[in-house]
Amino acid sequence: MNMPHFPTLNDIRFALIRIKPFINRTPIMTSSAINGIAGCEIWFKCENFQKVGAFKARGAANAVMKLPDEDKVKGVATHSSGNHAAALARAASVLGIPSYIVMPSNAPEIKKKAVKGYGGEIIECEPNLKSRETTLEEVVKKTGATFIPPYDYLDVIEGQATCALEFLEDQPNLDILMAPVGGGGLLGGTALLAHYWDSELIVIGAEPAGADDAYKSFHAGHIIPQTNPKTIADGLLTSLGNLNFELIQHYVDDILIATEDQIVEAMRLVYERMKIVIEPSSAVPLAALLARKEQFAGKRVGIILSGGNVDLSKLPF
């Protein structure tokens, strides 16, 4: 399948070289207890230990560093109240350029604090999509900053693909590679890299049943936007991006669903057995796997734990 508008394997390799000094090469962990429960061998790529606590540091760093110098100096902008906001603010601060983050006025104080901590300038808007978009437009017009979208953007996807590249460099011998899917930047980048790396490698996305637009879109063959998502996996509420859907259609083998109970159970298992802190979104692939063990029996499975930014006072257990 020829998709020349997407990054090549070499592009992704160059992206990793580009961002390497500014991100963590995150460790891969295993748990014999979880392997015993799952009936297969699992390697976890720990992006919860990534800078800003999530894989988003990769895409943001790559996108900011690829800007031409004359654009860099004017800064970058986005609208987000999640990990991408903090990741973009951090990437900008590493280069010493301004970042403008449009956030709804009702965004949690902790999210604002993270962005401010990285030197990002927060511009408040009304808590609706229309206001976010017009406020962002105004900011971009006034400052000349470049808009860096959170997922549906080639340089961001190229950056997220470096996670799977590191994973397969360190653990080449996998049968299946799994990642959660929200906007699709991580899953799209993962699938693209896996396609180049080893066409036999099976790529599976995992999604909460309460925000299953990727699942539905994958099976319908066209994008079905998310309406009224409801899930504890707050990183996976958004609708699939167009570029990511294209990648998913071509290079993803399946998308699996997990219920809220299954997500919480998998999350608890990771805390208890692996002693690491993950956000609910990270638990979705393991939850989906445990819900259909027979499909994975005896396989060698790689799972990307996407992040670790969770409100500790609101853990679901």
Added chain:
Amino acid sequence: MNMPHFPTLNDIRFALIRIKPFINRTPIMTSSAINGIAGCEIWFKCENFQKVGAFKARGAANAVMKLPDEDKVKGVATHSSGNHAAALARAASVLGIPSYIVMPSNAPEIKKKAVKGYGGEIIECEPNLKSRETTLEEVVKKTGATFIPPYDYLDVIEGQATCALEFLEDQPNLDILMAPVGGGGLLGGTALLAHYWDSELIVIGAEPAGADDAYKSFHAGHIIPQTNPKTIADGLLTSLGNLNFELIQHYVDDILIATEDQIVEAMRLVYERMKIVIEPSSAVPLAALLARKEQFAGKRVGIILSGGNVDLSKLPF
């Protein structure tokens, strides 16, 4: 100072070779965020990632493996409802020998489950010291099993000392080494190894204010047993052992105290910034350090995170 009844450096090196196949060489982690807050450089030795979730796996494995074969076959026994119980059961199961764990009838179900999961046989007793001791005596008499005490026992101390040995092999350039102190097996072993390794290396114990017998004993020059301990750091409730006190008197430079609030705050910091799960006891050294930053300013500090076995439904935040 000549203390010939304690393990030598070579004894500890042999202990590490002995137990190496059965324990994890735990990683050392750092956090630039925590370094920024603390005003010094900290390396964390992550025994929360150790087998059975705590450093106790080391001492138990070492003690069991050093038994003569004719004693091994009869099994091992202890009274404990904490990490040592699980560690001993696991060490025995690795060798395929029986373990008998005396536990108070009101011990939490989760602790019993852990011991049973490793194939340990639980013998219930009344929840008081007298009943624990007589029940253990009966078990030993009946089975011929060897009693392996949780901390005041040379082979256990030798095993715990392998933690500091690994730490200093991987990160030799430290000014200060810190460990929590309850019964004193970890701190005693750490101080002994540090003494052999580099007599300039400062060793500091950390203890909850609500269970400060080691602090008081250290300053009084004789053991003052713990009465009515009250702290969230449930691994540090016990009184100091005699052998450990001897080591602490000779080789520990200071013992610092942390309040409950400081312990919880430090614990939260580790969860939030390092994205790892630790038990409250593990947070005590960082809590003590943060309470007197000026004393540590600019230093290179190693902290042993002793374990990660915590009831997730009862986190203090």
